Amino acid sequence: MGLIGDIAKAILILTVVSWIYLIMQFVIMGQYVIALFLLIAFLIPLSMIVYERRKYRERSKEATP
Numbered sequence: 001m002g003l004i005g006d007i008a009k010a011i012l013i014l015t016v017v018s019w020i021y022l023i024m025q026f027v028i029m030g031q032y033v034i035a036l037f038l039l040i041a042f043l044i045p046l047s048m049i050v051y052e053r054r055k056y057r058e059r060s061k062e063a064t065p
């Protein structure tokens with residue numbers, strides 16, 4: 001992958017960990033509505049990442065005989 005790809009992957013991991021921590025903090029504080037909105041907002045980019053990963057894996061399977 002290269003330096004740029006590794007940096008992008010590290011930023012993605014840091015963002016995911018931060019979102020999960022933030023959602024947990026809102027649940028602990030009793031702000032369930034905000035936590036739910038954050039969770040729903042988090043599902044949109046997560047579904048895009050999963051879609052791209054599945055597409056990449058299918059493409060690499062077709063290339064390998």
